[in-house]
Amino acid sequence: MLILIAEDDELILRTVEHKLVKEGHDVVLTRNGREAIEKINELDLDLVVTDIMMPFASGIEILSAIKSIGKKIPVIVLSSMGQEEVVVDAFDLGASDFMVKPFSPNELILRIKRLTNK
Amino acid sequence: MHHHIQLHELILAIVIVLILVLLLIITVLAYSFYSYRILHNRQSWRQIIEYKIMETIVGSDDSDDRDREFAEHLKEPSFRALFLDVLVDSDRKFSGGAKQSINRLFHDFKLEDEAWRKLRHRRAYLVAGGVQELAAMNVEQAIPEITDKLNDPRTAVYQEAQYAIVTFKGYEGLGFLEHFDRPLSDWQQLRLLYSIHDIPESSDLHVDTWIKSTNDTVVVFTLRLIRKFRLMTFYTEVFHLLNHSSTKVRVQAIRTLQAIENSTTIQQFMSIFGQQPIEVQNEILKAMKVAKSRECERFLKDQLWNHTAVSIKISAAEVLVVLGEEQYLRDISQNEDTYDELIQIIKHALQEKKC
Numbered sequence: 001m002l003i004l005i006a007e008d009d010e011l012i013l014r015t016v017e018h019k020l021v022k023e024g025h026d027v028v029l030t031r032n033g034r035e036a037i038e039k040i041n042e043l044d045l046d047l048v049v050t051d052i053m054m055p056f057a058s059g060i061e062i063l064s065a066i067k068s069i070g071k072k073i074p075v076i077v078l079s080s081m082g083q084e085e086v087v088v089d090a091f092d093l094g095a096s097d098f099m100v101k102p103f104s105p106n107e108l109i110l111r112i113k114r115l116t117n118k
Numbered sequence: 119m120h121h122h123i124q125l126h127e128l129i130l131a132i133v134i135v136l137i138l139v140l141l142l143i144i145t146v147l148a149y150s151f152y153s154y155r156i157l158h159n160r161q162s163w164r165q166i167i168e169y170k171i172m173e174t175i176v177g178s179d180d181s182d183d184r185d186r187e188f189a190e191h192l193k194e195p196s197f198r199a200l201f202l203d204v205l206v207d208s209d210r211k212f213s214g215g216a217k218q219s220i221n222r223l224f225h226d227f228k229l230e231d232e233a234w235r236k237l238r239h240r241r242a243y244l245v246a247g248g249v250q251e252l253a254a255m256n257v258e259q260a261i262p263e264i265t266d267k268l269n270d271p272r273t274a275v276y277q278e279a280q281y282a283i284v285t286f287k288g289y290e291g292l293g294f295l296e297h298f299d300r301p302l303s304d305w306q307q308l309r310l311l312y313s314i315h316d317i318p319e320s321s322d323l324h325v326d327t328w329i330k331s332t333n334d335t336v337v338v339f340t341l342r343l344i345r346k347f348r349l350m351t352f353y354t355e356v357f358h359l360l361n362h363s364s365t366k367v368r369v370q371a372i373r374t375l376q377a378i379e380n381s382t383t384i385q386q387f388m389s390i391f392g393q394q395p396i397e398v399q400n401e402i403l404k405a406m407k408v409a410k411s412r413e414c415e416r417f418l419k420d421q422l423w424n425h426t427a428v429s430i431k432i433s434a435a436e437v438l439v440v441l442g443e444e445q446y447l448r449d450i451s452q453n454e455d456t457y458d459e460l461i462q463i464i465k466h467a468l469q470e471k472k473c
Contacts, residue, residue: 011168012211018176081312104214105175 001116002043004028006036006050006062007078012101016049019105020112033057037065040073047116048075049108052086060086063093074115078103156196163197167204174223175216192227202229202251209254224255237263245270246278253282261286268294277306284313289321295328295336302335307342317347329355334364341370345377353378360390360398368398376405384411391417396427403433407440415441428463435467444468 003025007013010031017027028043030036034056040048048066052059059077066073077090077098087098097111170188172178191197202224209220224230229251236248237260249267252260264286267279284291292310302310328340329352337359344352356378359371375383387402394402403421406414414437421434438447450456451464 009211010165011172011208014168015172015175015212015216018172018178022176102209102211102213102217104212105216106214 001046002026002028003047003049003112004030004036004039004043004045006030006033006048006054006059008032008051008054012051012078015105016108019109023109031055033059033061036062040066040071041069045071045073047112048073049112050075050077052077052079052083052090060089060093063090063095067094076108076111076115159196160200163191163200164204166191167201168208171204171208171220171223174219175212198227198229198232201227202232205229206251206254221255230255230257233257234260242272242274245272246274249275249278249282253285256286258286273300276300277303280306281309281313284310289314289317292328295331295339298331298336299333302333302339307335307339310339311342311346314343314346317349325349325352326355329359334362334367337362337364337367338370341367341374345374348378350378350380353380357386360394365395365397368394369401372398372401372405376408379409384409384413388414388417396429399427399430400433403430403437407433407437410440412441415443419443419446422460422463428459431460431463432466435463439467 003020005013005016005020005027007016008031013029013031017029020027028039028045030039032055033050036048036050036054037057039045040062048062050059050062057065059079063075063077066075074096075090075094077087077095078101079087079090079098080101087095090098096115099108099111166188169184192201205220205224209217212220233248233251233255236244237252239245239248245267249260249264252264261283264279264282267275268283270276270279280291280294283294292314325340325344328336329344331337331340341356341359343349344356353375356371356374360368362368362371372387375387384406387405391399391402403418406418418434418438418441422431422438425431425434435447447464447468451461451468
């Protein structure tokens, strides 16, 4: 399964990457929203994990991009405390699930499994 | 008597100036190189540290070479300081097993000693750093010393101590509020609120004592707490705060009443409206906009026609739009007897709706 992670925090990015690789997934890493949107257009992704606040384009813009190109990709949004209203917007734009930081990488893996029925 | 400067004196002076300029250039270059080295080291060290943390969280196979390199770096005091910083920072990113792994690193590499040293330092920023690190790494033995810091006169220290105690004890850590007489900043209030996840039923702490505090910022914090946990039983106490001397407290009281509202809230807002300053009146109108209650329709029309403040007229028109009274507003805006200012206000409100 091909999973895109969009996250500007290097530690979170690398930790989630290693967890997913350990689970047998292929992973694409992006460190800003614009790069993530490019990859979403180019690749046939099975799932996206995205942070809300990122340079160049936010998680909300990534969700809008997915919606506008008509791809049906499950998206898990990582948000920080105090971003509740943005999370509501994210669900309106088709987000499948969200997690609030600080988050447990193990729980993220469980949620990915649940979303992809793997 | 004039003394003529000899050629050799002039040359000597120029040479001295040139030597001084050269020395200055060398000093600046040396300092820049030193700063660059520090920056470069910090960046590469950060990568090494983050890799170590990631490895520990994920549970990768250990590499002996990398471990040896890491152990070598640990002998450097500035590396240990950065390691501690990155660990505390990482602790805010992860929860569950990952957080426990980060805590384990802290103890395994004996970084606790560094944090204790900072806690007992004289400089405020170091003490605050020590408090933050010991709390983030859940060192419960530090609670008594951190509790003492709650009364420290230095803002950075007592703020960090408050946050640490609430991190350790949750709601029970708010005991300091009872005698706290300094301002509790908005940022600090939010940090404390986010750290409290529940209010134990058996708690000895009483919200009703904080709500009567002579410290306005403690009252505002208590109102936010009531709002967060929807503490309906404090409705009457909150309502009484609408007579408080501070407008800021009154505004927060309106927001809190809105959050714990009952069937009489809107009626009560209308009855006290006239005795409130403009800021509070605007807050009441915002609450009415959210409540969308038809029982305030006549009241709003009255404010639109008769209130002296333009901001209140605008807010009243906006709430009427939300209540579906667009036609009423259009009719009066087209009436020849309506004065210009009111027509502009109504047009603004109707335009807002379109946006």
